[in-house]
Amino acid sequence: MTALMPLGGLYRLTMLAALCLVTACGLPRSGPTKKEIYSGAVERGGNTHVIYVNDHVARASNFAASYGFSNSFRQAATVGADEIRAGDVLGLSIWENVDDGLLTSLGTSSTDLTEIQVDSGGYIFVPYAGRIRAAGNTPDQLRNIITERLSSQTPDPQVTVARVAGDGATVSVMGKVNGQGVYPIERPTRSLSSMLARSGGVSIEPEVAVVTVKRGNDSGKVWLTDLYASPSNDIALRPGDVILVEEDQRSFTAIGALGGQTRVPLGNEMINAIEAVAMVGGLSTNLADPTGVFILRDEPESVASRVLGKPVVGSQRMAYVLDLTRPNGLFLARDFLIRDEDTIYVTEAPFVQWNKRLSAITGGISSADSVASFGN
Structure with missing residues (x-):
């Protein structure tokens, strides 16, 4: 008759099996660790510049693409209110x-x-x-x-x-306006703002409305709020102009050990890293590593050269690191501006994976206790 295995031997076997399972299969997590991100740095043969944010980096990277019309749009003369056109x-x-x-x-x-x-x-x-x-x-x-x-x-x-x-000199107005259509350029509607008013105004919140004017092969765009704030943006219209009003699509994505993981619209406000993290519920108290807040983006050549302190060719893949535990970490995060298509990723604290391993092992032992009890 075969002897039964002692209970201590069963515990050791169960623990060994749990450790093997954890090591072989890994554990669920929200993304890569800091070490794994660092392994992709240029210095280690990767294609990403991993940069700790300091005062210089915060200043050099604070480039914001602005909307506005070129001189060809701004300097165009006002057309006559009743110009004759081909086809009339x-x-x-x-x-x-x-x-x-x-x-x-x-x-x-x-x-x-x-x-x-x-x-x-x-x-x-x-x-x-x-x-x-x-x-x-x-x-x-x-x-x-x-x-x-x-x-x-x-x-x-x-x-x-x-x-x-024939309508003479006309423009087309479309998008998020209350009255899409083709409108003649008349004496009261020679400028962009007056034509928007003629079409019934915008149908979305003015703070997120972007106005694009297409003229031949050229185009320009401006925030609706900037259109009314600066007379130079209220350009004179030309026959054949196409005016498109749409909601701004700029956004950033937040993932990792945060209160929420989502895509967040930027609007026309300047948002810093602290505000961006707060907009998704802040750092997860039970999971986040405050030394591993990453902002991932593709920097244009001019900005990357300023940040790195040397000339580079083409856009560069950058991973900016914010350590909120440093004495000035929160101030640096407040000074670091978030841009369109940025990804904010917060790593998990090292002890989180340790707790998961421990829970997997102890959970396995508890299951072994149940099996042993059932066998007895």
Whole structure:
């Protein structure tokens, strides 16, 4: 008959099995440890610059991409309120001060030329006046040009010009506005702010609204609040402009040993690392390592060169380390600004993994006790 294993031997066997299980399979965790992140540093053959944040780093990295219009947008002149455009249809009336004029028949004093379409090049043809450029002129300016052309052939001609069809100079307004559509550039709506008002205003909170203007192959954007705060941002509109209002999509991501793990919108505020951590519930009291707060980002070449103190080529992958336990750690975190697409990662404290291992072992022993009790 085979002898039963002593209970002490069963405990040792159970503990050995638990240790093997923990070592072989690992334990659940929220992400890499500080040591694992450091192993990917450039100094160790990796492709990430791991940088402890100090006063120099905080100042050098505080680059914020700003919105605004280029000089070509800011310096564009105001267009006439009623400019003629290619595709418009015009109606002309011509009076001549003779009984038998160039265009009038005997017994009549005027001639109506209806539905003269402005061609794709911006021109129209008027008998005896020839091919005339209409696009870019107001109806009154075109009237003067035609009158001058006819004056050399008939005495004192009188001309009127009216738009029969077409909206003249127009812009398109779309996105988060209360009235999307195509609007003519009229005397009260020659600027960006007045056109937005004409379309009913924005339908989202002004603090997160971004206004983009596309003009040909160029485009520019500005915060709605900056549009009204600075007159230089209230640009003059041009025919064919496309105005798009949308909610700002800038954000950062928070993961690891934090009160919450989520993607957080930035809005148009300048947010520092302390505020960013607070926005997701702060550090997890039971899990977080306050010496391992990482901000991960791809730095543009100019900023990376300032931070590293040497020239680099192209954008650089950076892992900024904040140690909140240092005497000035909280101040440095307060001075370090968070940018679009940043990832904030907080490592777990070393004892957390130890507790998990211990719990796995003691849990295994408790299970062995239950088995032994059941066997007895």
